[in-house]
Structure formats: C-alpha cells, structure tokens
Amino acid sequence: MTFFNATLILGTLAAVVPIALHLLARREPQRVVFPGVRFLRPKLSSQRSRLRIRRWWLLALRVLAVIALAVALARPHIDSSLSSTWWTVGLMGLTGVGFLILASVAVARGMGRSLAIGVAVAGLLALVGSLFLGTRTWATSGDLSEGNEQPVxxxxxxxxxxxxxxxxxxxxxxxxxxxxxxxxxxxxxxxxxxxxxxxxxxxxxxxxxxxxxxxxxxxxxxxxxxxxxxxxxxxxxxxxxxxxxxxxxxxxxxxxxxxxxxxxxxxxxxxxxxxxxxxxxxxxxxxxxxxxxxxxxxxxxLINRFLSPPKLIDAASAPGVSIPISVSVGMESSSASEGQSINVTVQLSLYERDPSLPVIRDGELVLPRLRGVDRASATVVAGADAELVLTLPPLDLGTHHAVVELVGDDAFGWDDRRFLTLNIPVPPRVLLVGENADERNRLGHGLTAPIAPDEDGAGFRVAGVTYSDLSAVDWQLIDAVAMIDPPIQIDAASQSVVSGSGLTQSTVDQLVELARRGGGVVMMLGPSTEVLGVASPNNQAGSDGTNRLLPDLVRSWRVPEPGRFLEERLPMHPILRPLTSLDDQPSWSAFRVNRYWQSEPNATAGWQTVVRYAGTQHPAVVARTIAPDDANNQPGRVAVLTTPLPALSKKTRSWNQLFTAADAWPAFVIWRGLMQWATGVSDQATTVLVGATAVVPEKDAANQLRRAIDAVEATADATTESSVRLYPPMAEGNEIDGEPTIREVNVADRDGVFSETNEVGTTFLRGPDYWGGYSTNLDPVWSRDERVTESxxxxxxxxxxxxxxxxxxxxxxxxxxxxxxxVSLHGPMMLLAVIVFLAEQLLSNRFYRTSGEAA
Missing domain, CATH: 3.40.50 (Rossmann fold)
Incomplete structure (x- = not known):
C-alpha cells in the first residue's frame, strides 16, 4: 500500500483528542444533598473515579472516525495484483470488530463470563491476524506511484x-x-x-x-x-x-x-x-x-434511422424507360426503442446532366441542379426493416447521379443519405442462333423484359437467325452471340471441331475472332452436340484449350428421377450477381435437370466453374475470358451451359425444367446475368462501398452514339485527349470540406478504374466529350451500433x-x-469515515440524553 499524500498520515495523531475529551469531559450536573459529614467520603470517591473510561465503544468510534478521515485524505493506493490480499485483511479486521461487539453485548446483558471472554479472545486474535497480514503485505509490496510523478x-x-x-x-x-x-x-x-x-x-x-x-x-x-x-x-x-x-x-x-x-x-x-x-x-x-x-x-x-445502399432492380438499364430502385429503411433496435415505430419519408433526387458542371466559381464548387423525382413513406418498427421501391424517370444515354435520402435528422447522418450512379449504355447487339423460333423469341423477350425486343428503350438490340443463315451474318455488327443447342461435332481424342452438317470449323473460328475483339459467346449445349469416339477426361493429346470455345466434353449424362438441381459455386461471379443481389433466393430443388453434358474444364485454360450440379463435381455453367488480339480491345468472354436453354422444343424438352417449372424466374435471372456478363454490361461498378474499387465507362455513351451517327466526327474525336477533371465528394451541408482537391485524370489510361473511394458521396468526372463519375456509400454495418464486450x-x-x-x-x-x-482506496476510506461518524452520532445521542428524557 502507498499513500500519495503521505504527510497527511500524521493526521492520525489527532486520535488523542477524543481520548482526552472523553477523559476530561464534565459530567452532567447532579443535585446533591449535603446534610452532614457522612456524605464526604462518597463524594471524594466519586471525584477519584471521574477519570475512568466508561463508554469504550463511543471512544473507539471517535478515534476510528479521525483515523479513517486522515487515511482517506492521504489517498491510499494498492497494487491491483494484491487486491485479494487486502480484501482478506479487511474482512479479518471486520470479523474481529464483530466478535468484540458480541463480547460487549454479552457482558452488558450479564451472560456467561466464559462466553464473553471466549468471544473477546477470538475478536482480538482476528484483529491481531489482520494487523500482522496487513503489515507484512505492506512491507513486502513494491512502491507505487500515482503516475504523474514519473515521466512516461x-x-x-x-x-x-x-x-x-x-x-x-x-x-x-x-x-x-x-x-x-x-x-x-x-x-x-x-x-x-x-x-x-x-x-x-x-x-x-x-x-x-x-x-x-x-x-x-x-x-x-x-x-x-x-x-x-x-x-x-x-x-x-x-x-x-x-x-x-x-x-x-x-x-x-x-x-x-x-x-x-x-x-x-x-x-x-x-x-x-x-x-x-x-x-x-x-x-x-x-x-x-x-x-x-x-x-x-x-x-x-437519440434514435437512428438508416437507409441501405440503393440497388437497381434491373442491372441492364435502358434509355427511355423508367428505372425502379430498391432501398431498405429501418430504425436501430435497442432496449430504449423496443417495440417503437416511427413514420419515415424517403426522397429520391436526380442531378441534371449538365456537361458544363461541376465547376469552381469564385472559389466555390458549383454542382448540377438536384431535383426531386420521387418520394415514398413507410412505418418502420425498431429491428424490422421495410423495403421501398422508388422510380427514376426515363433517362438518356450516359451517366446519371442520384441521391436517396431520409427526410429529417437523427443520431447518425452518414446512413441517412445514399448515393447512386448508373450508366445508360448504348444497347448491346445480341444475336440469338437456334433452329426453333419459339425458343429464340422466348429468350429474346426474357432479355429485354418488360418491353419487347423490337421496341425503343429495350436494353439489348436482339436479332435471331438459324444455323443455316450464319454465313450471311456480319460479325462486326455483333457484340455477343448466344447459340441454342448448337449442332457441333467434337472429336473425342483431340477435342477439335469435326466438320459436318452443323457448325463448321470456319464458323467456330469466326466466333473465336469475335471473342478476341472483345465480344461475348454463350454456348448452351443440348442433344444436337455430338462427341465422336471415346472421350478421355483431362485429355493431354490436344492443345491446352486456350483457343477453344468449349471445355473438354466427356459424354451426355442422363440422371435418374427426380434429377439433379443447380448449386452456385461462385456466388460473387458477375453472372450470378443479378441473382445474389435479390433478397429472395431461389429454391433450386424445384428446377430439376434430367440430362446434361459431362465436361472436364481445364483450369490452366482459364475455365471457372460458376454453377455445378448438386452432389457432383460436374459443371453446369463454366466461363472464361480470352485475351484480345489488340491492346485496344477488351478481353473476350465465353460461357458454356452443359444443359440447353430454354429447352422448349421436342428435342430439348426432356433435358431440364429450368424454364418449364411453375415459377421459372431464377432461370430468367441466370439468362440475363449470362448475357450482361457476355456483353460487358455488368463489368461496371459505378456505385460502391467506401474502400471498394469503382469501374466507370471509358467512353461517354452519349458521345459514343453521336460518333456512330457521324463517322467524320468520330474520326476527329478518335484523337481527342480523354483527360477529365475529378471533383471529389462535398461535405455535409453543401460546403466543401476544406480546399477542393480537383485533379486531372485520364479515364482511358486507368481502364476506367478508380480506387479513390475513401469519402462518402458522388465523385464527378467532367472533360471534353466525357461526363460521368461514381458514387460511394458507407458500409451498412456501421448503421448497427453494436459494441464489443470486455471478454x-x-x-x-x-x-x-x-x-x-x-x-x-x-x-x-x-x-x-x-x-x-x-487501485485507489480513497473512495472506500471516505465511505468508512462517514459510516463511523454516523455511528458515533447515534451512540452519543444514546449515552448523553438530557435529564428529563432519562427521567
């Protein structure tokens, strides 16, 4: 034990004051009759006994009160590792005091002398043991300092x-x-x-x-x-x-x-x-x-309401069509808000697409005008989120920035405003190849739903042909091709294409060339595919497979009833992103596959198994990228389904129930995800969480369409420097957070990749023939104010x-x-001093009552 004000320990010497006062205190005056000399002897005897101590407990309390106050003012501290030892010392002391109290009660009530002596001896032993242990611990413990005596x-x-x-x-x-x-x-x-x-x-x-x-x-x-x-x-x-x-x-x-x-x-x-x-x-x-x-x-x-980052219900946004946005709103749950409900209002606003803004004017950042376009209300219960759907109006080609915000203030402002950036691209041109017109139409409508493929505003430009018409196709006008049950013959030994009545090697070479210039190829294998000869898994006889459109095929695999179902292998792959972003996930066991092609994708060739059949290692969807033949081109994409879609013809109907089940929406989502990935629509990440990498279009879609219309201007614009200015997000209250750091960046040199996503808000990119940017939102995990425990x-x-x-x-x-x-003992010692003082007051009032009260 250490006293940080050790000099105040001398205050314990004041304990002699109550002893002296106790001995010298005048007795209460008494009425004495003095009739004769016979009373002189008792009087002298009384005067001699005046200096005797009669009320021991009262004296002890007065002495203890002075000592406790002096020790508390000296601010005693003990080492936390010795706290259990000091607790033992204190408990032994209290036990000894308790035994002495019992002994005094026994004497006062005239109980047995041996009982009183035994209890008193036990109390004295406990006090002596407490004093010995305390002295020993004090002597052996090291010195403590309060911490403000030694530099650190x-x-x-x-x-x-x-x-x-x-x-x-x-x-x-x-x-x-x-x-x-x-x-x-x-x-x-x-x-x-x-x-x-x-x-x-x-x-x-x-x-x-x-x-x-x-x-x-x-x-x-x-x-x-x-x-x-x-x-x-x-x-x-x-x-x-x-x-x-x-x-x-x-x-x-x-x-x-x-x-x-x-x-x-x-x-x-x-x-x-x-x-x-x-x-x-x-x-x-x-x-x-x-x-x-x-x-x-x-x-x-304070109550905290929060918004989730907004999500586009349809990733392939099209020009001229209203765009629905999904957002969840909730209220933080706590013991104070349990069962509480509030009404909230959510507003959707849109920045006007102004190529002249943002700009710095007179040292201030001027942004495009932000106008409200939709509003919704909901009643939110603590701990239960509510989902709202807001709608953006039909938008033109190019990049657009929006803000979703809760009306009103609360405890945490960063989750009250969510930011959204979306790009309306030039609709990709997709060619559907298949012998059955109904299957082509079904896939075409599934790709552009809810509007028809031939209507304005469709997210894809869809055309359909049969395999016999492929020779008349201008592949330079195609961004992606999807082949339904292609009639292709594969040599089992070399895994090369064998010319026959179906796809020739020349057509396959054209498809490879399409992929090498950045296009996409989707093959949906079915009964028309043939493997000639005996297949050998992991065949080493052929090439490494980097130039082939198909993985190594083994044989057609027939599954007994009730069939297999799909299982997601890479849920974060862009093909599955439209599916995994939904709140309701499909029950794949309701969509059975009765037949498929067993394949052995070569990992060294870049094949990835995105979806497989449950209970097996057989791939259902495999995908890979193909290196471009020109540095200016993007990598090509190839995806293969080992069972056909939509399996509606007589030849393919028995292969699976993906499109023929009662509610076939998962198959439609998978199909759209395939084509969005094949055409590059899903490559962009213009709305991300802070810290994630944003990927923006390298070209402005509005100018891209204009160049396509005017070939002369396109030639002139091809040499235009794609350097733009980057305007970082602003602070809350529409004020710049310090000096605006406006930088020159080159979108093309970066491949549209931006890692500067440390601030919440919308980052604008503006330059010659370019207007875009990206938005960053705070991770939803910060909306839940959960704490860690000491454990x-x-x-x-x-x-x-x-x-x-x-x-x-x-x-x-x-x-x-x-x-x-x-560990400071200042508080406990002050409390002890107060308790002793109160006990002394009670006993003094008991012993010094007035004569009238005594009578």
Whole structure:
C-alpha cells in the first residue's frame, strides 16, 4: 500500500483528542444533598473515579472516525495484483470488530463470563491476524506511484472511425458527437501528463506519426481530427504506435486508445491475433457507454434511422424507360426503442446532366441542379426493416447521379443519405442462333423484359437467325452471340471441331475472332452436340484449350428421377450477381435437370466453374475470358451451359425444367446475368462501398452514339485527349470540406478504374466529350451500433494486458514498466469515515440524553 499524500498520515495523531475529551469531559450536573459529614467520603470517591473510561465503544468510534478521515485524505493506493490480499485483511479486521461487539453485548446483558471472554479472545486474535497480514503485505509490496510523478512515453490513439460521427445527447439537452467527447477525454489525459513525458497523438488515418513537440501541438492535432469513412484497421495503428513507443528511452510506456468500442472496428476475428506487448501498458478509454446504461443515465438516447445502399432492380438499364430502385429503411433496435415505430419519408433526387458542371466559381464548387423525382413513406418498427421501391424517370444515354435520402435528422447522418450512379449504355447487339423460333423469341423477350425486343428503350438490340443463315451474318455488327443447342461435332481424342452438317470449323473460328475483339459467346449445349469416339477426361493429346470455345466434353449424362438441381459455386461471379443481389433466393430443388453434358474444364485454360450440379463435381455453367488480339480491345468472354436453354422444343424438352417449372424466374435471372456478363454490361461498378474499387465507362455513351451517327466526327474525336477533371465528394451541408482537391485524370489510361473511394458521396468526372463519375456509400454495418464486450477485448489483447477506463480523470497513467496498475482506496476510506461518524452520532445521542428524557 502507498499513500500519495503521505504527510497527511500524521493526521492520525489527532486520535488523542477524543481520548482526552472523553477523559476530561464534565459530567452532567447532579443535585446533591449535603446534610452532614457522612456524605464526604462518597463524594471524594466519586471525584477519584471521574477519570475512568466508561463508554469504550463511543471512544473507539471517535478515534476510528479521525483515523479513517486522515487515511482517506492521504489517498491510499494498492497494487491491483494484491487486491485479494487486502480484501482478506479487511474482512479479518471486520470479523474481529464483530466478535468484540458480541463480547460487549454479552457482558452488558450479564451472560456467561466464559462466553464473553471466549468471544473477546477470538475478536482480538482476528484483529491481531489482520494487523500482522496487513503489515507484512505492506512491507513486502513494491512502491507505487500515482503516475504523474514519473515521466512516461504515451501514445493517444483516437478511434475516429465512422461510428465516431454519431451524436449523443447529454442531460442538459445538448448534442455532441462521440469524436468530440473522445477529443475532450484525450485533452484531459494530456493535462494530467507529468513533466518530461513524451506524447504522440494519432488517429486511424494514414498520416505518419511522431512525438509531439509540446502539449500545444498535440492539442492542435486533436482539433484537426474528423470522422473517417474508410479508416485503417485499429490493429495496424496500434502496431505503429507501439513501435514508436519502443523507440523512446523512458522506462514507462503506455498506449491509450480512446474509442466507443464499436463492433465493426473491434470485433476480433480468426485473422486477428491477440496483442500482448509486455513492455507497453495498454489502456482502453471508452466513450459513450450509454448503450450499456453506464453513461449519463439521465440523457435521452437519440434514435437512428438508416437507409441501405440503393440497388437497381434491373442491372441492364435502358434509355427511355423508367428505372425502379430498391432501398431498405429501418430504425436501430435497442432496449430504449423496443417495440417503437416511427413514420419515415424517403426522397429520391436526380442531378441534371449538365456537361458544363461541376465547376469552381469564385472559389466555390458549383454542382448540377438536384431535383426531386420521387418520394415514398413507410412505418418502420425498431429491428424490422421495410423495403421501398422508388422510380427514376426515363433517362438518356450516359451517366446519371442520384441521391436517396431520409427526410429529417437523427443520431447518425452518414446512413441517412445514399448515393447512386448508373450508366445508360448504348444497347448491346445480341444475336440469338437456334433452329426453333419459339425458343429464340422466348429468350429474346426474357432479355429485354418488360418491353419487347423490337421496341425503343429495350436494353439489348436482339436479332435471331438459324444455323443455316450464319454465313450471311456480319460479325462486326455483333457484340455477343448466344447459340441454342448448337449442332457441333467434337472429336473425342483431340477435342477439335469435326466438320459436318452443323457448325463448321470456319464458323467456330469466326466466333473465336469475335471473342478476341472483345465480344461475348454463350454456348448452351443440348442433344444436337455430338462427341465422336471415346472421350478421355483431362485429355493431354490436344492443345491446352486456350483457343477453344468449349471445355473438354466427356459424354451426355442422363440422371435418374427426380434429377439433379443447380448449386452456385461462385456466388460473387458477375453472372450470378443479378441473382445474389435479390433478397429472395431461389429454391433450386424445384428446377430439376434430367440430362446434361459431362465436361472436364481445364483450369490452366482459364475455365471457372460458376454453377455445378448438386452432389457432383460436374459443371453446369463454366466461363472464361480470352485475351484480345489488340491492346485496344477488351478481353473476350465465353460461357458454356452443359444443359440447353430454354429447352422448349421436342428435342430439348426432356433435358431440364429450368424454364418449364411453375415459377421459372431464377432461370430468367441466370439468362440475363449470362448475357450482361457476355456483353460487358455488368463489368461496371459505378456505385460502391467506401474502400471498394469503382469501374466507370471509358467512353461517354452519349458521345459514343453521336460518333456512330457521324463517322467524320468520330474520326476527329478518335484523337481527342480523354483527360477529365475529378471533383471529389462535398461535405455535409453543401460546403466543401476544406480546399477542393480537383485533379486531372485520364479515364482511358486507368481502364476506367478508380480506387479513390475513401469519402462518402458522388465523385464527378467532367472533360471534353466525357461526363460521368461514381458514387460511394458507407458500409451498412456501421448503421448497427453494436459494441464489443470486455471478454472480446480479452481475446484481442490478453486478459492481463489491458485496463479499461470510463473517463480521462479516472485513467491510471502508468509511469512504470511491468506490474499492475494502482487501485485507489480513497473512495472506500471516505465511505468508512462517514459510516463511523454516523455511528458515533447515534451512540452519543444514546449515552448523553438530557435529564428529563432519562427521567
């Protein structure tokens, strides 16, 4: 045990004062009759007994009250590792006092003398044991310091992740963000640092760190911190801080992390090993513990409503057609909001496509006009999200930016506004080849639904021919081709095409050439495909397969009833993206496949199994890219289905039930995903989460169509420099967050790829013959204000390697290496002094009643 104000221990000498007062206190005056000399002897006897102590418990309480107050003012501290020992000392002392009280009661009530003596002896033994153990522990324990007596090397890490932007309400009705509270607590810690300490202040940005020159520069660093939408991992910043602390020659090293313990930042994972730096003390200062009811219980917790990132219901948006958008709205669930419901209004706004904007005018960023185009309302219950569908009006070719926002304010603003960027491309030209006209029409309508393929506004330009008409096709006008049950003969030994009545080697070469100039080829194998000879899986006789449209085929596989069903192998592949983005996932067991081609795709040739048949390793959908023959072209795409679509003719009907089941929407979605991938429509990622990579069109679709119409202008524009200006997102309140960083970028040189997605909002790209951009949204995980527990923190740091704290005032600044942090006994000693004082008042009123009350 150590006393941080040891000189005040001398105050225990004041314990002699109540003893002296007790001995010298005047007795209450009594009426004495003095008739004769016979009363002189008793009077003298009474005067001699006046100095005797009669009320021992009252005296003991007065002495104990003075001692407890003096010890509390001396601010005793104990080593946390010895806390159990000191608790034992205290319990033994209380036991001894209890036995002495029982002994005094036994004497007062005239109980047996032996009982009183035995109880008194037990009490004295307990007190002596408590005194011995306490003295021994005190003598053997090392010295403690309060922490502000020895200089330390300290790193203050401020967790300024997205959750630090949340507002919290105090009891006086004012609102402040968690980051503001964290900065205030960090400033308190800086004020308490001892002279000669070294300090570094850092956050979760990539800013290089170093020790501050003085406290003023550290406070300046604090004042410049802002919430980050895409922060670095906490572990990475802690590692950097620990490495810097180890470079200091001060013996005491401490890392203080000021955080709200949000689960999105702190939840341990299998990839996060526990940190156990033995030479650096780790302290966790938690701000806003109101979720657990431990922080400002009188304050009302602010409600947080949130929006999910918007999703296009149809990825292949077409010009001149209304575009539906799906978005979910919800309210954060907590003990305070359980069962609560609110009415919310969601508004959809659209930026006007203005090639002259954005622009900097008089130092201010001027954006295109934002106009509302749709609005919807819903009643939201805490913990249950509601889905809304908003509609964009028919749009022209090119890139368009929209904003979905909740009307009104709440605790967290970053999930109240969601941003959307979509591109309306020139409709790709798709050729459907098949012998059955009904099958071609069915696939064509499925590709352009809900409108017909020949109507204006269709997302694809669809044409259909039979295999006998392929010789008249101008392949330069085709972006992708889909072959329904192609009549192709394959040599089993070499896996090469054998000329016959179906597809010739010349036609196959034209398809390969289409893929090499960036086109797409989709083959849906059926009964018309033939394998001649005996197939050998993983055949090494032929080439490596890089020039072939088909993987190695083995044989036609007939499945007994009830048949196989599909199983997603690569759910994140672009072919399946339209399917996996839906809230309702299909039950594939309702769509049986009775026959398919067994294939052995060669991984070295780039084949990927996207979908397979459940219970087997047989591929159902395989896909690969083909390297272009010109550096200016995009890679080509080839996809193969080992069972035919739509399987409506007499020859193919028995192969599967993908299109003939009661509700065949999954097959339609798979079909659209295939063609969107084959034509490159699904390649673009213009609406992403912060930190993800955005992919924008390399050319403006509006200018692309204009060039196609005017060939002369197209020739002139071919040499136009595609350098554009990049306008980053603006801060909330339509104000630029600091100086606008407008940069010149080249979209073509980047292949349309942008990794600058660290800010929430819409990034505009504007230049000659180009108007586009991309949008970034905050990850929905930040809308759920979940916290990690102390046990989860133990997983990350080790149970003995970190110390929690709720405020900068209570944080223990450890100016030493190793050992355990000091634990203050100031509060318990003050409480003991108050209890003893109250007990003394009660006993004094009992013993010193007035004569009238005694009568």
């Amino acid at each position: 090397a300290m790193a203050l890490l401020i967790d300024n992740g997205p959750s630090s932007k949340r507002l919290i309400s105090s009891s006086d009705g004012t609102n402040s963000s968690r980051l503001e509270n964290a900065i205030g607590e960090a400033a308190t810690v800086i004020e308490r640092l001892p002279e000669g300490s070294r300090l570094v202040v850092l956050d979760r940005s990539a800013t290089p760190i170093g020790f501050a020159l003085d406290a003023a520069s550290a406070r300046l660093r604090l004042s410049q911190m802002k919430p980050l939408a895409n922060p670095l991992p906490v572990q990475e910043r802690m590692d950097a801080a620990i490495e810097l602390l180890r470079s200091s020659d001060l013996p005491g090293k401490q890392l203080v992390v000021v955080s709200d313990w949000n689960a999105a930042s702190w939840k341990p994972s299998a990839q996060t090993p526990a940190m156990q730096p033995e030479d650096v003390a780790i302290s966790m200062l938690q701000v806003d513990a109101s979720v657990d009811g431990n922080f400002d219980a009188s304050a009302e917790r 989860e923190m133990d997983q990350r740091f080790g149970a003995e390697q970190w110390v929690p704290s709720d405020s900068g005032e209570q944080l223990s600044i450890q100016g030493r290496v190793g050992g355990s942090p000091p």
